[in-house]
Amino acid sequence: MTDIVIVGTGLAGLFCAYRLSKITKNIILITKGSLKLSNSYWAQGGIAVALSNSDSIEKHYNDTIKSGDGLCDEENVKKLVQIGREIIMELLNENFPFDREEDELSFSIEGGHSVRRVLHSGGIQTGKNIIEFLYQKLYDLNILENTKLLDLIVKDNKVFGVVVQRDNEIFNIYSKFVVLASGGASGLYLRSSNPWTSTGEAMFIAYKNGATLENLEFIQFHPTVFFAPDNSRILISEAIRGDGAILINERNERFVDEKSTRDKVSREVALQKEVYLYAGNLKKEIIFQKYNYLYNILKFYGYDLTKDKIPVKPAAHYFIGGVKAELNGKTDIENLYAIGECASTRVHGANRLASNSLLECIVMAHLSSLDISNNLNNVKIKEVEPKRNFYDVKIHFEDRKILDEFCFVIRDGEKLRKAIKSISSENLIKFILNFALLREESRGVHYRKDFPNKNDKFLGYFRIKNEEINFYKK
Ligand SMILES: Cc1cc2nc3c(=O)[nH]c(=O)nc-3n(C[C@H](O)[C@H](O)[C@H](O)COP(=O)(O)OP(=O)(O)OC[C@H]3O[C@@H](n4cnc5c(N)ncnc54)[C@H](O)[C@@H]3O)c2cc1C
Structure with a gap:
């Protein structure tokens, strides 16, 4: 108590x-x-x-x-x-x-x-x-x-x-x-x-x-995450791009303004075959003063932040x-x-x-x-008897795989519909997929290939309560 x-x-x-x-x-x-x-x-x-x-x-x-x-x-x-x-x-x-x-x-x-x-x-x-x-x-x-x-x-x-x-x-x-x-x-x-x-x-x-x-x-993807061979994920902070690090593809070409917002950079990164972050153009003092921690982790995986191209991919980052x-x-x-x-x-x-x-x-x-x-x-403390069947939420790996495959940076209705049908039970993943399907526009971090523009009809919020999803105008 x-x-x-x-x-x-x-x-x-x-x-x-x-x-x-x-x-x-x-x-x-x-x-x-x-x-x-x-x-x-x-x-x-x-x-x-x-x-x-x-x-x-x-x-x-x-x-x-x-x-x-x-x-x-x-x-x-x-x-x-x-x-x-x-x-x-x-x-x-x-x-x-x-x-x-x-x-x-x-x-x-x-x-x-x-x-x-x-x-x-x-x-x-x-x-x-x-x-x-x-x-x-x-x-x-x-x-x-x-x-x-x-x-x-x-x-x-x-x-x-x-x-x-x-x-x-x-x-x-x-x-x-x-x-x-x-x-x-x-x-x-x-x-x-x-x-x-x-x-x-x-x-x-x-x-x-x-x-x-x-x-x-609305799930924000971070464009520059390094996936290590042992499955650790190391986020390469946006601050380093703020300091001048660049993004290049497998042809060593820059393809995006590295300082624009995460949604834009993530989308562009997702469209490339391979992407690397390059910080070799920064003064070494900056790397050692501000990014020493990152330098050491990457060094552990065989990459030198002061001169190597670091392979990066987008990853789900903020809910x-x-x-x-x-x-x-x-x-x-x-x-x-x-x-x-x-x-x-x-x-x-x-x-x-x-x-x-x-x-x-x-x-x-x-x-x-x-x-x-x-x-x-x-307020008084009261010992109310809890329900017998509490909600011990199980998260199935298969459902996580579906979310990852069908509701990543770039989404489309057909795939979302297919994904929803495959989800094992009522859970948060199913809600995310349903919300992503219902928002038939692209806005902020939510990008729909089949609805690539903003639509003022969707200027508001989807909400779910007691099994009902409703839309509320802002
Ligand atoms: C790699 C990385 C870098 C980031 N960098 C920045 C940044 O520089 N600036 C910025 O503003 N944001 C950043 N963010 C986002 C920011 O860190 C988070 O939004 C913020 O820290 C969330 O804080 P929180 O206290 O709400 O949740 P969290 O810090 O995630 O804490 C959640 C807590 O709840 C506990 N918990 C969860 N479920 C249960 C449960 N069922 N039972 C008991 N305990 C539970 C967890 O164990 C944990 O203790 C970053 C995120 C990541 C992943």
Whole structure:
């Protein structure tokens, strides 16, 4: 029994716990893997924030809206860039080690940003550094690793806790509030940049208990992932293209503006036979200062980043849709919050601006913690009997293969229809395929070969609730 259960120990979960720990220590965090296994821990390029002299909140807002291709929730974007900036300033005051050049903060530039705006730490180890920074502050909280969410305890549309599994033991944790900070679902793809933990079953569990899922067709692909012979996937951060690295095909020809947004670069990369990233044109100091970590990993696999062409392919990277939530994480279910990548707040529209997701994690974590703090004394813990058959979501390899083959960067209706028929059971993969089929246009990261243009008829969001998919005009 506890005040708050937080599912997930990525940035959203840990930052929420950090904020809440100032008012209660009765918090249990669970994670199905280890602390080091999350998209957050793996995050590289950094965190977008309008802090440089050449930048402004308006510019950051405009770039986010432009990238979102008509589907951003403007009010939420305003709050994201404004509140995000305030929180980053707090982190700076708390001496979080963002990289500096001669004492000034160092900003990178990534696709879709009009100015240098991305703060980073330890070169491309931003995620690792921020998770370890927060973890040190949370030593007195109860963090259960290798503990998986099996179900939510929901009655009359109100959450009363969670059912979890640790090794062979299944137990209930009753709580006043449950915060899902369980990350995205791009790990459902076989070609993915995510750790194995990113398979989105917590979203499906929320749906089964009455929450709404939305925007599931919008999956961002990263154009430059190195697939190692041992099946490790190494993301080659966009920041290196911002610094001048180029992409070439098997004929050594450049074929795309390397600084354009991920959706465009991914599509062009997907159309080539072979693609290589070449950073031999960069000054060696830049590689060793900023990309030393990447240099060492690639060296391990026999590639020298300072002179070799590195083979790259696109991979599923960021899950834009998720559990429909407000920016403070509130969902359709009372006392259930969804924050970070598992939530859909429509701030990314149809295409997330690079490095806006870590920002979304801290903003949502902050706002949800405020809402929970305000209501902590108004909610009572109640030991409600959970359902007998909880939703232990099984993800079949065959379904993942179908998703990977038929719903990758370039999609078409005929293949999607075939794919839907082959899916073994009702699951998140089936929903993704259905959403991708229904959106008969190309917008943001969603590209349909059979409908290559945007169509204003689709200026809105597909949502699924209680087995019904509906379209809502923006
Ligand atoms: C390689 C890589 C590089 C990236 N680089 C950047 C970047 O530079 N800038 C940026 O803004 N974004 C970046 N992103 C995206 C960003 O990292 C994520 O969007 C963000 O970290 C998501 O944070 P989160 O806390 O919501 O989820 P995560 O960090 O993914 O954490 C999810 C947590 O939930 C747990 N979990 C999941 N399911 C269950 C379950 N059923 N039971 C219990 N626990 C569960 C997981 O174990 C994990 O602890 C990158 C992503 C990747 C993969």
